[in-house]
Amino acid sequence: MTLISDAMSITRPERGSDGVVPPTGFTARLTQFTAAGMAFLAVFALALSMATERLADRWGEALAQSATIRISAPSEQRAAQTEAVLEILGATPGVAQARALDATEQQALLAPFFGPDLPVETLPIPQLVEIVTAPAGFDAEGLRLRLRAEVPGAVLDDHTAWRRPLIAAAERLSWLGIGAMALIALMTAAMTTLAAGSALAANRQVLQVLRLVGAQDGFIARAFVRRFTFRALTGAALGTLAGMLAIWSLPEVATGGGFLTGLGFSGAGWLAPLPVPFLTAVVAFLATRMAAFRALRAIP
Amino acid sequence: MIELSDVRYGYDGTALLTDINLALVPGSFHFLTGPSGAGKTTLIKLCYLELTPSGGQVMAFGRPASRMRRDEIAMLRRRVGVVHQDCRFLDHMNLRDNVALPLSVAGESLTAHRAEIDELIAWVGLADRAHALPAELSGGERQRAALARALILSPDVILADEPTGNVDWEMSLKLLTLLIELNRMGKSVLIASHDLNLIRAAKGQANARVLRLRAGRLEMAGADL
Ligand SMILES: Nc1ncnc2c1ncn2[C@@H]1O[C@H](COP(=O)(O)OP(=O)(O)OP(=O)(O)O)[C@@H](O)[C@H]1O
Ligand SMILES: [Mg+2]
Numbered sequence: 229m230t231l232i233s234d235a236m237s238i239t240r241p242e243r244g245s246d247g248v249v250p251p252t253g254f255t256a257r258l259t260q261f262t263a264a265g266m267a268f269l270a271v272f273a274l275a276l277s278m279a280t281e282r283l284a285d286r287w288g289e290a291l292a293q294s295a296t297i298r299i300s301a302p303s304e305q306r307a308a309q310t311e312a313v314l315e316i317l318g319a320t321p322g323v324a325q326a327r328a329l330d331a332t333e334q335q336a337l338l339a340p341f342f343g344p345d346l347p348v349e350t351l352p353i354p355q356l357v358e359i360v361t362a363p364a365g366f367d368a369e370g371l372r373l374r375l376r377a378e379v380p381g382a383v384l385d386d387h388t389a390w391r392r393p394l395i396a397a398a399e400r401l402s403w404l405g406i407g408a409m410a411l412i413a414l415m416t417a418a419m420t421t422l423a424a425g426s427a428l429a430a431n432r433q434v435l436q437v438l439r440l441v442g443a444q445d446g447f448i449a450r451a452f453v454r455r456f457t458f459r460a461l462t463g464a465a466l467g468t469l470a471g472m473l474a475i476w477s478l479p480e481v482a483t484g485g486g487f488l489t490g491l492g493f494s495g496a497g498w499l500a501p502l503p504v505p506f507l508t509a510v511v512a513f514l515a516t517r518m519a520a521f522r523a524l525r526a527i528p
Numbered sequence: 529m530i531e532l533s534d535v536r537y538g539y540d541g542t543a544l545l546t547d548i549n550l551a552l553v554p555g556s557f558h559f560l561t562g563p564s565g566a567g568k569t570t571l572i573k574l575c576y577l578e579l580t581p582s583g584g585q586v587m588a589f590g591r592p593a594s595r596m597r598r599d600e601i602a603m604l605r606r607r608v609g610v611v612h613q614d615c616r617f618l619d620h621m622n623l624r625d626n627v628a629l630p631l632s633v634a635g636e637s638l639t640a641h642r643a644e645i646d647e648l649i650a651w652v653g654l655a656d657r658a659h660a661l662p663a664e665l666s667g668g669e670r671q672r673a674a675l676a677r678a679l680i681l682s683p684d685v686i687l688a689d690e691p692t693g694n695v696d697w698e699m700s701l702k703l704l705t706l707l708i709e710l711n712r713m714g715k716s717v718l719i720a721s722h723d724l725n726l727i728r729a730a731k732g733q734a735n736a737r738v739l740r741l742r743a744g745r746l747e748m749a750g751a752d753l
Binding site for chain 1: 578616617618
């Protein structure tokens with residue numbers, strides 16, 4: 229701690245209000261500690277928010293651009309119906325690509341549920357046709373009606389029904405992360421206000437004397453603002469670093485399909501927590517400034 | 529430079545001072561006497577705007593005090609040197625830094641003003657106490673330090689509340705001589721004091737007017753002084 233204090237005293241100007249306001253050691257250090265804790269939590273909230281956003285995007289993208297048609301037909305009609313479906317799809321605007329899955333692909337899809345040794349060929353498993361949609365999408369209702377009329381065994385599954393609530397949940401979770409960050413910012417402001425307020429109250433006599441010898445409010449406030457802002461900045465920097473290290477050391481969530489995501493940052497996402505210390509400093513700056521001017525208004 | 533017109537003031541609704549008229553003009557020298565509790569300190573506080581009158585008007589350097597913003601009041605106080613009856617130092621700073629405090633808050637570099645600071649401290653006889661904390665000073669030393677602090681910015685108006693209450697006669701005369709000297713340079717001086725000997729000594733050397741607070745009013749003292 230002395231090292232940090234010494235390093236800080238270098239940044240102190242020779243003159244100015246820092247020299248005339250007595251040290252605010254304990255409350256300032258309390259602010260530093262709070263800022264560190266808040267920054268640590270903020271990094272987690274940020275990670276949560278970004279991870280769920282990523283999740284929602286991934287689900288949205290992966291599912292929005294694909295749909296499936298299931299063809300349940302007696303094996304002798306299967307090939308013909310598949311053929312008919314592909315023909316209809318070829319004529320449907322908004323369908324970029326349509327392809328019948330082969331046996332190996334179908335087996336791979338079922339493997340997570342039944343194991344790799346499933347004899348797909350011998351089972352009455354529906355034939356799947358994968359549709360990749362053009363960005364504009366297609367008219368699902370129209371296609372459904374047409375399929376019902378021409379290929380009775382075919383059922384269109386465009387995923388929207390179960391995709392929506394999942395994405396909504398992920399988005400809500402993402403907002404929760406943002407809300408948590410806002411709450412953390414507010415709590416930082418409240419804590420700094422309390423700490424600065426107590427430092428100001430403890431130094432009431434000093435403020436009085438300074439006013440009597442002609443100090444302007446801004447001059448007096450600056451001493452407190454400098455100290456609390458600096459403490460908040462250094463505290464939050466340590467907290468952010470600790471938070472990033474903690475997230476970095478979380479075990480990787482390895483998922484085959486990449487459908488799920490771990491709580492963490494990826495790539496440039498690691499830069500996202502870097503503004504946390506500066507935002508904390510800004511919050512502390514504003515909170516201390518307001519507290520100082522309010523305290524000074526009571527002094528003639 | 530500071531002018532009180534029909535000023536009234538009372539703590540908590542009482543009427544302590546009424547119809548106070550006082551003009552501190554360049555070169556004026558006033559003594560303010562009156563029994564303890566008459567309101568001498570209160571009157572001085574009204575002059576440097578620590579207190580706001582409940583009636584009448586205070587003009588400072590041509591501007592009504594009631595319309596001054598806080599920053600203007602701060603600037604005004606740099607032109608008014610005050611020796612407070614209770615001195616009012618910053619207890620964590622040594623005598624020298626306390627004396628130099630008005631320079632510090634005005635954003636001046638103490639290094640640049642080193643000679644002035646040391647000269648003034650030597651003049652009030654405290655050169656060897658410069659690094660003592662206020663708590664380590666005697667009553668008289670505190671008063672002399674307070675006078676040095678009041679003078680460091682070379683103010684236009686000097687308000688001294690019992691500046692010689694705790695110092696011996698010789699030192700009192702020395703401080704008085706300093707104030708008379710400053711008065712000759714055109715500064716306006718007001719001294720609140722009980723010390724009749726000091727007042728008589730001053731009347732011999734300067735064109736001093738003696739005011740007395742009695743029953744809340746300000747009057748010219750009679751020929752008994
Ligand atoms: N802050 C205050 N609140 C309430 N009453 C006060 C306050 N300050 C002073 N008084 C009262 O106002 C009256 C005048 O006080 P003041 O200090 O102006 O007297 P003074 O003439 O300077 O006395 P002394 O010669 O003892 O210094 C006194 O009765 C005092 O008790
Ligand atoms: Mg008094």
